[in-house]
Amino acid sequence: MSRKSIIITVVLLIGLGALYLLSDAPLPVDVTVAETGEVKAFIEERAKTSLPRIYRIAMPLNGRVLPITVEEDEKVSEGQIVASMDTSDLDAEVAKAQYRVEQFARKIVEQSDTRLEDNSLVQFDEFLKSMDLTVEAASKQQDASKAKWQYARDEFDRKYQLFKRSALSESELNEADLFKKQSEIDYQKDILTWRSLQAIQSAMQIGKISILKYKEKKELSTAVLQEEQKEAQSQLDQLLRDQKRATMRSPVDGTILTRNYSNERTLAAGDILLEIGRLQDLEVEVDVLSQYVGDIQIGSLVDIEGPAIGKQSVRGKVKRIYPKGFTKVSSLGVEQQRVKVIVSFDQSLWKQLKEQQRSLGTDYRVRVKIYTEIKQDVVKVSRSALFRNASGQWQAYVVRNNKAILTDVKTGVMNDFDAEIEKGIQSGERVIIAPSMNLQPGESVEPQVIREL
Template sequence: MSRKSIIIMVILFCGLGVAYFLSGTSLPVDVTVAETGEVKAFVEERAKTTLPRIYRIAMPLNGRILPITVNEDQKVTKGQVVAQMDTSDLDAEVAKAKYRVEQFAKKIIEQADNRLEDNSLDQFDEFLKSMDLTVEAASKQQEASKAKWEFARSEFDRKYQLSKRNAISESELNEADLFKKQSEIDYQKDILTWRSLQAVQSAMQIGKISILKYKEKKVLSEAVLKEEQKEAMSQFDQLQRDRKRAIMHSPIDGTILTRNFENERTLPAGEILLEIGQLEDLEVEVDVLSQYVGNIRIGSPVDIEGPAIGNQIVHGKVKRIYPKGFTKISSLGVEQQRVKVIIGFENNIWKELQKQKRNLGTDFRVRVKIYTEIKENVVKVPRSTLFRNGSGQWQAFLVRNKKTVLVDVEPGVMNDFEAEIQTGIKAGDQLIVAPSMNLTPGQSVEAHVIKNL
């Protein structure tokens, strides 16, 4: 269509409108009646079901996992075995560590046994007592030998002087000389015996000290063995814990949510094998635009609906509002700042849906309406009857005596469908729905009441 044709059509339509207005014919309009009731302000968002806690079963250490026989959606009980590693290598390590601990225990017992040393010390004590007496006797004996030798020497000197005066015979002098020499030999022998016994006595004392030192060394060796035993026991305990962890149990009564592996394979420590949750604790997680979160409170009522739940609307309440927001890109590519909000079901919706033969699990899509404010017994009108003028003032067209009346209004709580009117409109007033931009005050209209918008 050409530009000229468009201009002609616009002029024709305007002319027809002016002619219709000047003709005095009433303009048909759709109206609704303001009424008293409840108005709710809400934030509506897409959301998903979630669980407050998901229990993850992971590989406790590097090794080979045996086939996992539990399936998704299978019920498990607390303590039930849900996965198990091949423990043949672990069993061998545990047995080796146990043997090492036992060997250390035997060595410690041997080191702590001092019966032989104690008996030897007792014998040395008895020997030393006897040796003390023997050494003392030898000392006395050499003293006696010395006295005898000194006597024999003096006697020989006396007889030698007598022999010079021919007072004694030569044989008597020889006897005195022999007696002197024998006494000297006996004295030397007794000195040698005494010193030999002293040496034996010292050797026995050294032997006793050696045994005492050996006992002290055994005590130190026992301490070292005990420390090594502690290390061996620590390794043994660690291997036992690893052996125990190799058999993985369910920490709760719950449902298998995810099974990441089925067949036997070698996996590193930390690899997630299973996820387990309690579906009866289901809640809803929603990302709300940050500018709306300020109006949401803990305990704010929520309506939850969606195909996952069915045709019904279920109720919930806000349980938790995260203190930190995050950036999220919308489906239109717009960067938005959002805050995570957690909603709890008022009733055990999971059990109710089970009775209805409907399955609801985690990460199911739903839609929520979080009510931020509720006003009761107020004048309310459909949202489509209100509009703003050029200065931003809220206005509405009323129908009184078949004439249009333009009024300024002050709305209160509103949502996408209805609004509270604080001033300008009272219950029973007729308001024009979606008024035309060409509508003017005082214009004659023929009202057609619409009951349900």
């Protein structure tokens, strides 16, 4: 092509472009239709399955463990033997300890004949009971005599006042005085009687103590033997406990999660042999940014999804929110303050997994959507149709009479996909998706409805 032909072609193209720009041809735009429906605000995070408790079977003491035959993913029942130790040396120690305890028992029987002292103590106890009742009766008699004396004294004082006013004869006054003195003497006699009985009671108690001291001296050798027997019994009990612990049983109906050893070997006390868990208690552990945790409540609905779950998501609920946060470094190296949240599975999980012939264990990766607010029957549009102006006001382009009308809107619940419109857009209106920066208010447009975003 000649240089002249190229120049002519360029000029023609520029002219056609200018003609198109100057014409009123409508601008093609993608639109979505505002509709009435449900809008959910949610927090989406990566998470993992976990168990609220893992039961660890550990070596109870230093020794040799026999081969462990149970394997990972094997079902075990509560009380089932899952591991055992070689107890040949322990069995011999138990037999020796049992013989020592029996020897001490025989010696104690020989040294513990205190029947005479026991009979004497029984007699003293019965006599002391009788003395206790006698002393108590004397004490009550003393209280009665005291009350009688106080009454006689008060009566004498009353009659003396009457005598002074010549309202009582002298003989009646003398009679009241005699009654007062007799009551006082009776009271003093009862005090002496009570104290005498107390002295007798104390003497009898001293006699009993003397017998007890004699018995204590006689039983000294028996007490020493008994203490030695207790020590021997304690050693035997410890050996029997070790013997019992050497047979390790499953504490629950569960599944073997981890088997650290399979062959016979010598291990130290505390080494973990097996981990057992109840997979039916599986839950989800998710670390949520602390600024969002305030929007989450116990019982908030959760959708759990991911390849580990299958094609369909499973519903769950927030079970627990930890009261303390922690710092976690993101994949981009940014320190973030997060809070651990525990989500419980809906029981339909196991039916769904069975239908899909899938299994689920602990520490499997999943994704969760924790719903913080759900609204029904509201006007909603695609989130991509909204934008903010310079002052922060939410706006959207609504197509009316094939023209792009810039409209201020008031939003409600929002997520990454949908937004609730409280004011500015009606259900059924067409809204431009991701409007161009060059789009002008009132400009003619050619809308093309997008069904799926």
